[in-house]
Amino acid sequence: MTRPTIDHTHNAAATSWVEGANGHPDFPVQNLPFGVFSTDGEDARGCVAISDFVLDLRNVYDADLMEDGDDLLHYASLATLNDFFAMPNGPSQLRAKLFAALTDDGYKSAMEPCLVPMEQAHMHLPFEIRDYTDFYTGIHHAVNIGSLFRPDNPLLPNYKHVPIGYHGRASSIRVSGTDVKRPSGQQKPAEEGGMPEFGPSKRLDYELEMAIWIGQGNELGDPIPVGEAEEHIAGISILNDWSARDIQAWEYQPLGPFLAKNFASTVSPWVVTMDALAPYRTAQPARAEGDPEPLPYLQHDTSAAAFGVTMEVHLTTPKMRQDGDAPFRLSKGPMTAMYWTAAQLVAHHSVGGCNMQPGDLLGTGTLTSGEEGGEGSLIELTEGGKKAITLPNGETRTFLEDGDEVVMVAYAEKDGFARIGLGECRAVITR
Template structure:
């Protein structure tokens, strides 16, 4: 088994302070985070940056202040996507993180670095990579059980679920950044009775999905699977994902080949990639499988991955209706849950994806699937919260919802915190539904 580096280092020191004042105590982007993204300042084109407090650091501008691999990485980040940087691998990302951390915590470097900082509110953010391929998994077992119970009450989980990380090939061309409106899709829906003609029109059961995005860093060659013990070396980091779903279209089309038009119209991602190294303090053991569940097959099992392969990340989803925004009401939290709701680890998803010889490439996106906690208040979608649309939700202002209506805004946030370490955030993933 090849060891992966997940130990903490000086960049995780909770007492570390930056001369960038807004970073100190920042709920998402303190100096202990340093997530990667692509931004455009007022006076320039798209290039790589790091979020630090309320600012964005232009990486290419400070490449000359770094050494060796960190300098190379910073120069690669000067491009309009992060693909080449991610493809360079975990060691390069770590060198960049450590080099930037030193610059941002050394008061003597302030004069040299400060001109490369831009106010985040004045910048435009972009999808951080060119996404060549997008695979959405179904690793949230509580969600799978809940959805299965709606369609197959007597057999919610199919026999393969606990052996195979289930996934489908999504549509990379319709991945958009947080903040881009989601146009309600149209399609065929299940007819009211067998043999009748299916109705066609806008989806009336539009839903969100509370997910996380796993970004592939270094790829693999076609025909050369990634062993489970090395899989983590191919993961660059994590973002927030909302894989919007048209449940009425999905119910009609999903058999026999799975999701198609119900999923391919729009997927939203947060703009910042929080690196594996930044998440080192928040690594945790994969939850033990219930008694009687099968042990993963050998190509999916690694003792170290089971001990440290899960992430202690908390996710929250909020809704702000058009009326709520007009009235100045705060968004209402619909649910919250942990990323540890995954039945499979991120490394297992990578190993399984490549085991048949598939070549993953830098910037490929792997969705976790909807992550439902298994507890009340931890449902990862409206179809679960409303029991398939049978039970409406009453919002604090008296409005009700079964599924999303035009003008509704969905906001997903995520963060990691643990005693003895600085809290870090993954930003937010939001979008408004339009007709």
């Protein structure tokens, strides 16, 4: 497997002429994630994040400001990034060219007019999402959820042998900042043999996940070997896979999630590339003693197969916002809570011959740390709704109420390197 290596673009001492970029907690010049934005009255086009600005790649392309990068800039400046990330090595090459320009004062006068303040940028989904698969790789989450229903046997026997996933709804994925309407559906009868209720979900929940984007695809019937899987990953974002727990409890057997999941998923707008993440790669946590080895098609070098990314989820209520209170952090944990690696997810997804396409989204599943304060969902934090959370202002929550806003953030940091962030994944619950 060929992984991006640490190079001059990761040098913590590198500085940019862009105001506020040096030491920026999310978007220093060492990051340069790709996205798609628009401004009032103009079409959507590609960009990169730098400091508190977006660099308009269409303007950079139209002004012919970079040498030998026209084809790359053209594809990166389109209204979706599918074709751009389908280019072998294209994103790596353009990121390096942009790094060179943004750290060279000679480009400042020509390129500075291409910077748009983030508050003026309307962000869009970075890809045309053709398919969405949500996995269940968070083993601590799986144990916690299983314990609510099967206290003596929380993990089903297949969990440690096969990456579990289900086919989600691509059409209802929205970019961060889009409100989420509370879904309605059938709910389990109050008494055995009774009639189900119908109405708005009373147990609406978030799920703290990460998004893995597919760049280069594969042909139908031509599986992606696990040793080549990372070459097909464009990058990562933050994902909130909302869940209506009461609807889910009634419908999930025998075929799994349906209406409880298809009403909305929220994704952050920035694609942090595998190149940018190179310094923050870390070993996949060792499997517990006695766990089975993966089958041969899932075996690969896991010494740097995980991502050293920290995730957090915060909550604000209407009253908190009215009073000017700071968001309350509900949980914090690492992306290394995945039982399976990103490469294993891609390899398993395609092993039967499934054709992965540029812009396909793979969710990791809820990532719970296994430590107190690291629960990735309210159903875990409240022990199935039995134990309310008390917020600093005295309000309580078991599940989400109308007007609540969930904000997820993620970042990577390591001694000797600049901290980089993935931005925000936020949404308000409406009726």
